[in-house]
Amino acid sequence: MGMSAEDKHAASPRGEEWPEAEKAEKLARGAALKWASGVFYRPEKLEGLGQYRNRETQRNRSIQSRLKSTVQSYLEGVNAGLEQLRLAAQEVQSVCQDLGAARWALLDSADRFQGLQQMRALMAEHVQLASVVQVLPQLFSVHEVFSHTLQLLREQHLLEAHAELMMMEHLRDDILSQLHLRGLSSAQATVLSYFGGLQELNESLAKQLWDIVGSSLRLVREDPVLFVTAVRIIEREEKIDNTLLLEATFLPPGRPKGWRQKFYHVLQDTITGAHFHAACMDAEGPGLARHLAALQKDIVSELRVVKDLMVQCVPAHYNILSICTATYHQALTSHLQDILREDLDKQALFLLLEWTLRVYHSSEMMGHPDLHPEVDVSALGPLMSPELVDQTERKYVVKVKASVLEWMQRTLEVEFKEWFREEEPETDHQGFFQSALPVIVMQMLNENIQVASLITDSLQQKIYNMALEELEAFLGRLREALMRCGKEHQKDRTIPKYYISYLLAMLNNNLALSSSISSLHPNMAHREVPASLQTALDRTQKKACQLLLEELLLDLQPLCLQLPSRKWLSGSQLVSSMCEVIDKYAKDFSRVRKPVFTLLLTESEFLVASQYLRALMQKKMVCKSKEERGQLCDRLLQDATQLRELFCGLGLDQSQQSLEAVFALRELICLKDPTLLSLEVLGFVTKYPDVRFEGFSRSPKGKDVKEKAVLLWHSPICVW
Numbered sequence: 001m002g003m004s005a006e007d008k009h010a011a012s013p014r015g016e017e018w019p020e021a022e023k024a025e026k027l028a029r030g031a032a033l034k035w036a037s038g039v040f041y042r043p044e045k046l047e048g049l050g051q052y053r054n055r056e057t058q059r060n061r062s063i064q065s066r067l068k069s070t071v072q073s074y075l076e077g078v079n080a081g082l083e084q085l086r087l088a089a090q091e092v093q094s095v096c097q098d099l100g101a102a103r104w105a106l107l108d109s110a111d112r113f114q115g116l117q118q119m120r121a122l123m124a125e126h127v128q129l130a131s132v133v134q135v136l137p138q139l140f141s142v143h144e145v146f147s148h149t150l151q152l153l154r155e156q157h158l159l160e161a162h163a164e165l166m167m168m169e170h171l172r173d174d175i176l177s178q179l180h181l182r183g184l185s186s187a188q189a190t191v192l193s194y195f196g197g198l199q200e201l202n203e204s205l206a207k208q209l210w211d212i213v214g215s216s217l218r219l220v221r222e223d224p225v226l227f228v229t230a231v232r233i234i235e236r237e238e239k240i241d242n243t244l245l246l247e248a249t250f251l252p253p254g255r256p257k258g259w260r261q262k263f264y265h266v267l268q269d270t271i272t273g274a275h276f277h278a279a280c281m282d283a284e285g286p287g288l289a290r291h292l293a294a295l296q297k298d299i300v301s302e303l304r305v306v307k308d309l310m311v312q313c314v315p316a317h318y319n320i321l322s323i324c325t326a327t328y329h330q331a332l333t334s335h336l337q338d339i340l341r342e343d344l345d346k347q348a349l350f351l352l353l354e355w356t357l358r359v360y361h362s363s364e365m366m367g368h369p370d371l372h373p374e375v376d377v378s379a380l381g382p383l384m385s386p387e388l389v390d391q392t393e394r395k396y397v398v399k400v401k402a403s404v405l406e407w408m409q410r411t412l413e414v415e416f417k418e419w420f421r422e423e424e425p426e427t428d429h430q431g432f433f434q435s436a437l438p439v440i441v442m443q444m445l446n447e448n449i450q451v452a453s454l455i456t457d458s459l460q461q462k463i464y465n466m467a468l469e470e471l472e473a474f475l476g477r478l479r480e481a482l483m484r485c486g487k488e489h490q491k492d493r494t495i496p497k498y499y500i501s502y503l504l505a506m507l508n509n510n511l512a513l514s515s516s517i518s519s520l521h522p523n524m525a526h527r528e529v530p531a532s533l534q535t536a537l538d539r540t541q542k543k544a545c546q547l548l549l550e551e552l553l554l555d556l557q558p559l560c561l562q563l564p565s566r567k568w569l570s571g572s573q574l575v576s577s578m579c580e581v582i583d584k585y586a587k588d589f590s591r592v593r594k595p596v597f598t599l600l601l602t603e604s605e606f607l608v609a610s611q612y613l614r615a616l617m618q619k620k621m622v623c624k625s626k627e628e629r630g631q632l633c634d635r636l637l638q639d640a641t642q643l644r645e646l647f648c649g650l651g652l653d654q655s656q657q658s659l660e661a662v663f664a665l666r667e668l669i670c671l672k673d674p675t676l677l678s679l680e681v682l683g684f685v686t687k688y689p690d691v692r693f694e695g696f697s698r699s700p701k702g703k704d705v706k707e708k709a710v711l712l713w714h715s716p717i718c719v720w
Contacts, residue, residue, distance in 0.1 A: 146197040153204050156226070162233045165201050166240070172198065173252040202254065206262075209233060213263055214270045217302055220309040228313050234259045235315065268327045275299070276335040288339070288348045292355045296365050299328050304370050321374055325366075329380045332360075336383060340392060346399035353392055353455045356383045393459045400448055401466050408474045411440050416481055419496045425505040433505035433591045438512035442520070445471065449520055460522050467520060468533055471513070475536040479543045482506065486547045493554070500551055500585075504592045507544050510537060511593055541596065548589075549603055555581045556611065563615035569631050575639040579646050582608065586650045601652045608643060609658035612636075613665060629669065636666040661688045 040046055145164055152161035172195040212219060212230040219227040241256035275295060306324045314320050336352060344352070359365055366377045384392065415437045418425070425433045445467040452463040482503075489499050496502065514537045517529050529537075559578050568574050582604060589600045623629040640662045648654055664684050671680055 146201065149201050150204065153201070153208060156208070158205070158208065158226075158229050158233060161201075162205060162236065165198070165205065166236070168195065168198055168201075169252070171195075173250075176252055177250045199254075202257075205233070206259070209259070210262070210266045213266045216267065216270075216310065217305055220313055221305060224309065224313050227310075231263075231314050234263050264323060267323070268331075271302075271324065271327050272331045276331045288344075288351055292351060292359075295332070296355075296359065299332075300365055300368050300371070303328070303375055304368075307371060307374055325375050325377060326380060329377055329383070333383050337388070340388070344395070344399075346396055346403060349392060349396040349399060350451070350455070353389070353396065353459070357389070357455060389456075390458070393456070393462055396459065397462045397466050400463060401470060404444060404448065404467070404470050405473075407444055408441060408470065409477070411437060412474070412477060412481060416485060419485065419499070419502045422497060424498045424501045427591070431591065432508050432593055433501055434508045434512070435502075435505050438509045438516065441471070441474065441513065442516045446520055449522065453522065457522070464520060464522055468517075468530055471517070472533045472536045475513075475533075475540050478506075479540050482540075482543050482547060486550070500548060500588050501591070503544050503548050504588060507541060507592045507596045510541050510544065511596065513537065545596070545600060545603060548585075548600060549607055552581070552585050552604055553607060553611075555585075556608070560611040560615060563612060564621045564632060564635075566621070569628075569635050572638060572642070575642050578608065579642060582643075582646060583650075598652070601647065601650055602656055605643075605647045605652055605656075606658045609662055612639070612659075612662050616665060616669075633666050633670040636662065636669070640666070664688065 039052070040049065145168055149161050149164045149168075152158075152164070209230045212226055216227050237257050237259045241258065244251055244255050275298060303321075303324065306321050310320055310324075336356060339352065360383055361367055361377070363369065366375060368375075382389075415435060418435065425435055428434050449460060449463050449467060452460040485496075485499075489495065493499075514529070514534075517533065556578060559574055559581070562568050562574055585604065586601065589597050589604075592600065621632075623632055640659050644654065644657060644659050647657055647659075664687065668677075668680055668684060671677060
């Protein structure tokens with residue numbers, strides 16, 4: 001289907017004017033062609049073309065009729081709107097005309113309004129004068145009311161006095177408020193001056209109220225009515241304060257009074273001043289104990305009064321029991337800190353720690369059945385901070401340490417005084433020498449540790465550590481005392497008379513201390529003795545053993561000086577005398593317990609063997625013949641055998657004896673073939689490395705084997 005030139009000419013301007021319509025028409029034509037090509041692609045379908053045309057024609061007519069009706073209704077609405085706009089314009093024009101007429105009418109009557117303004121001012125003045133007339137009787141009676149109110153206060157009719165006081169304050173505040181609203185601030189001073197008596201009445205009433213609050217704990221038991229009256233007055237004033245603060249337009253002078261907060265402050269100051277501001281408090285142990293006991297009794301008693309009586313006299317929101325509990329707690333905290341600033345003795349420090357950490361929370365005080373569960377101080381924190389507790393514990397340890405040091409020094413002095421008595425030390429049930437020293441020392445230390453356990457584990461551990469340190473220092477002073485006593489004894493061996501017995505007792509005391517130290521430890525599972533303390537015990541034992549061996553050596557020295565000599569070769573009297581001395585000392589040594597007894601025997605036997613070897617190496621005697629050398633060997637054999645049997649009989653095993661070196665040296669002296677000397681000396685030195693040919697000592701020194709053989713070869717006691 002083609003388009004004619006006229007159609008194109010007609011469509012062109014419309015397309016330029018409505019491009020969207022042209023585009024829509026093209027799309028519609030395209031869609032129609034597509035639909036027609038799909039429907040009539042077969043020749044047999046063309047038969048229904050007329051039906052399709054009729055149907056489409058009817059649908060187009062239906063669409064056009066709907067469009068016409070829609071456009072018609074739209075046009076009718078537009079016409080109605082235009083009509084309404086026209087009517088509105090007419091009404092606006094009419095209103096403008098009326099307003100203009102009214103404006104001119106107002107301008108004409110402006111002068112008449114000036115008279116109304118004067119009438120308004122007169123009306124306001126009339127209202128003010130009417131108000132003044134109403135309050136004139138009250139204003140004239142102000143001073144009379146003041147006098148009456150003051151009289152009521154003197155007679156303690158507090159509620160009536162407060163009612164009149166509130167009335168006068170209300171009158172004054174109303175006048176001041178009116179002046180404030182009208183900007184007449186200059187007149188306020190006159191009003192305040194006229195109502196000046198209110199200040200005196202307020203002060204007088206407040207003084208009585210705070211006196212009542214200060215005596216509240218007594219009044220709630222004797223006359224609760226007076227206390228309740230004071231609380232009611234305070235609540236009245238608190239309500240007035242809240243009302244004025246909410247309005248916030250004008251705040252009269254003296255407001256807010258804040259009497260409820262003042263109530264709390266007075267109550268807290270009363271509690272604090274009654275118990276915690278003692279001007280002269282005895283900080284020593286007994287005085288402090290009485291003070292703390294009085295505090296405990298008074299606080300429990302007063303809190304019981306608050307819980308049972310005062311709570312019923314005040315509103316619930318006062319939370320009076322919690323306030324009083326916190327006040328006591330905080331006051332106690334400050335009070336204890338003040339006490340701790342003093343130089344307290346150990347008893348006072350212990351009392352404070354025990355009272356703070358044990359008594360305060362116990363059923364004897366804040367956990368009392370009469371106070372539980374309403375009174376709970378767990379949320380208030382500790383009376384003493386952990387840092388202050390630790391500081392106080394350290395102070396206590398220092399005081400205990402000084403006391404322990406003094407007692408130990410005194411015990412040591414008493415111990416060594418007993419050495420100079422004319423009697424032996426006491427013995428136990430087994431006959432061992434002993435003294436009271438270990439019992440006194442250990443009992444003193446153990447008591448202090450046990451006392452500390454009543455406070456805290458940390459204090460107990462501190463005291464335990466201090467006890468070990470002091471015990472170690474005590475052992476050092478004990479050694480020094482032994483040395484001084486030993487030097488004095490060397491000057492005069494008759495003083496002390498029982499010197500050896502007391503040394504043996506000291507060894508038994510040292511053993512007793514060593515076995516008792518483990519019992520001091522707070523933890524039963526830990527029984528180790530600290531290394532430094534064990535060293536101190538060993539050194540003390542060593543010093544006492546050394547002094548005993550020095551005594552033995554002094555008694556053996558005259559006999560050892562005769563070794564070797566021809567007098568010695570001629571008989572056995574010398575070794576018999578030595579055995580008697582050794583046996584005598586062994587009997588004394590038997591008064592000490594076995595570990596030390598065995599040690600003393602071993603050291604005594606070593607001392608004798610060393611004296612023999614030293615004497616033989618000092619070249620005091622020259623054997624002139626083989627017969628004399630043989631006699632010397634026989635003498636050595638007899639002496640060594642007799643001494644060995646003696647020590648074996650005393651309980652010292654042969655394997656523990658050093659006399660075997662004397663037997664070996666005798667074999668060297670008895671050697672007949674000089675060519676074997678080096679070999680024998682090598683065997684001797686290998687077996688006894690401690691023996692020196694210059695002498696005899698515990699230290700493994702000496703020359704090489706060849707030099708030793710040469711030395712022995714040229715020895716005057718040896719002739720080959």
